[in-house]
Amino acid sequence: MSFSGLSPADPQYVRDLGDGLRLRWSRAEDAEELARLECEVFLNRPTEPLNQPLAWHVRELLSDSHPLMGSGDFALVEDRRGGGNRVVACACLWRQFWDYEDVRLLVGRPELVISDPDYRHRGLIRALFGLLHARSEAEGALVQAITGIPYFYRQFGYEYALELDGYLTLPVALIPPAPDDGREPVRLRDATLEDLPAIMALYEARRQQGELAVSTPISEKWWRYQLTHWQDCRTGEHWHVQVMDSEREDFLGFLVMPTMRWRSAVPVMHCFEVVPGVDLFWLLPPVLRAILARGRQMPVRREPAEIDHLRFYLSTEHPIRAALLRLPNRYGEPLAVRSSRPYAWYVRVPDLAVFLRRVAPVLEHRLARSPLAGYSGKLSLHFYGRELLLHFQAGQLERVQELKPAFDYEQADAAFPPQAFLPLLFGYRSLDELSYAFPDIEVKPTAEMLLQTLFPKRPSWATPLG
Ligand SMILES: CC(C)(COP(=O)(O)OP(=O)(O)OC[C@H]1O[C@@H](n2cnc3c(N)ncnc32)[C@H](O)[C@@H]1OP(=O)(O)O)[C@@H](O)C(=O)NCCC(=O)NCCS
Known part of the structure; x- marks a missing residue:
């Protein structure tokens, strides 16, 4: 194997993997090969037709106009035997931000991970x-995160650590009928750039509610991109932002739908935000009818089937979720809306010491509002091979010190299998829940209160962009 001597983060980096295979970063001219691989292989069943919307998505991602990545951000493996350059495996790197309470973090997001079936189990995705990790870390991202297939990414240092994509299913037969005169009190219309200030203000207001551990700040650039591009619906990936209004109110809120529906489902995802002071039981029936009407106009992503349900991807704490579960039917009983268990984000934190230093203001704020306000002392966290010592002085996290590698956990205040710490760090699981699930989590009784104060279980709203 030969190495080019450059950092793996460098656009010119090339590595020979043997057997004619070469690892490198993409260029704009790779777009068609990458689109071919993704649309041929990303299928639910090998007999399905090619995934053309995905091919368009890949072309757009490589067009240098997409907010999350540029044309050089696909890592790929090509097979050069016979003088060709057939791409046989690839994955790209997106960037977005998360706010860890009020500390902003750049997040690197590996996406569109795929390998040709004839080249699997050879470590190409690992390579x-x-x-992707080298580039993301070189850019200063302290976190990488994936919305991916079950289990697989654990092998690359990821752990499930934030709620993602729980949904409610509402059969269309349950949608309350329209009024006899046909006059709907609330309507849906396509959002325009004039709606942007109201959309952004409402989104921000919701983010500030509920003491979220992690939430997604959304830039004006992202909203503008979606508002001006959603009609290029060949990809099915854009956000179709729609405003709710009535005869008296121009803006009652907004929701987001994709630009293509899926088989028999009409999805609403990411956002369903209503201005304060509106009765949701008044608003929802006409909006449900309007969503169904939109769904009937939408192209179908793959395998068309008659629409039989609406699907709402909303976080567990979302007020619309609670209202949908209690929306009365014509007999005054709750509609039979079915709720699915949420999935979770995979999260990787390559350097915990750096991460903890970065979020120190949040940890200090949590301490200040607790019975341990003004705390001075040390907290040693052992990760079975690695140990961190946190020094607190008068409620400030003065230092996070990396100790020599050690496996002797008994002297530490708490010990965690390394990845099992991440659900605690992101407020996804409480210390009690994790201790119950992992017998190799050891916490000294004297450290329990401090750990629970620093890392409380909290809801999050980590909307995936893209
Ligand atoms: C999932 C997929 C990308 C794996 O590709 P691959 O080329 O086999 O990956 P690698 O050879 O680099 O495998 C890395 C490790 O995962 C293991 N592995 C491979 N496929 C696996 C799977 N489906 N589940 C669990 N582990 C798997 C390998 O054995 C290897 O382990 P090792 O390094 O200890 O030997 C490939 O099966 C694929 O393209 N599937 C269809 C598209 C897809 O689902 N993509 C993921 C979307 S989030």
Whole structure:
């Protein structure tokens, strides 16, 4: 194997993997090969037609106009035998931000991970992740996160650590009928750039409610991109932002739908935000009818089937979720809305010491509002091979010190299998829940209160962009 001597984060980095395979970063001219691989292989069943919307998505991602990545951000493996450059595995790197309470974090998001069936189980994806992680870390991202297939990414240092994509299913037969005169009190219309200030203000207001551990700040650039591009619906990936209004009110809120529906489902995802002071039981029936009407106009992503349900992807704490579960039917009983268990984000934190230093203001704020306000002392956290010592002085996290590698956990205040710490760090699980699930989590009784104060279980709203 030969190495080019450059950092794996470098656009010019090339590595020979043997057998004619070469690992490198993409260029704009790779768009068609990448689109071919993704649309041929990303299928639910090998007999399905090619995934053309995904091919368009790949072309758009490589067009240098997408807010999350540029044309050089696919890591790929090509097979050069016979003089060709057939791409046989690839994955790309997106960037977005998360707010850890009020500390903003750049997050690197590996996406569109795929390998040709004839090249699997040869470590190609592992090699690609080496590149994605190197670039993401070189850019200063302290976190990488994936919305991916079950289990697989654990092998690359990821752990499930934030709620993602729980949904409610509402059969269309349950949608309350329209009024006899046909006059709907609330309507849906396509959002325009004039709606942007109201949309952004409402989104921000919701983010500030509920003491979220992690939430997604959304830039004006992202909203503008979606508002001006959603009609290029060949990809099915854009956000179709729609405003709710009535005869008296121009803006009652907004919701987001994709630009294509899926088989028999009409999805609403990411946002369903209503201005304060509106009775949701008054608003929802006409909006449900309007969503169904939109769904009937939408192209179908793959395998068309008659629409039989609406699907709402809303976080567990979302007020619309609670209202939908209690919306009365014509007999005054709750509609039979079915709720699915949420999935979760995979999260990787390559350097916990750096991460903890970065979020120190949040940890200090939590301490200040607790019975441990003004705390001075040390907290040693052992990760079975690695140990961190946190020094607190008068409620400030003065230092996070990396100790020599050690496996002797008994002297530490608390010990965690390394990845099992991440659900605690992101407020996804409480210390009690994790201790119950992992017998190798050891916490000294004297450290329990401090750990629970620093890392409380909290809801999050980590909307995936893209
Ligand atoms: C999932 C997928 C990307 C794996 O590709 P691959 O080329 O086999 O990956 P690698 O060879 O680099 O495998 C890395 C490790 O995962 C293991 N592995 C491979 N496929 C796996 C799977 N489906 N589940 C669990 N582990 C798997 C490998 O054995 C290897 O382990 P090792 O390094 O200890 O030997 C490939 O099966 C694929 O393209 N599937 C269809 C598209 C897809 O689902 N993509 C993911 C979307 S989030």
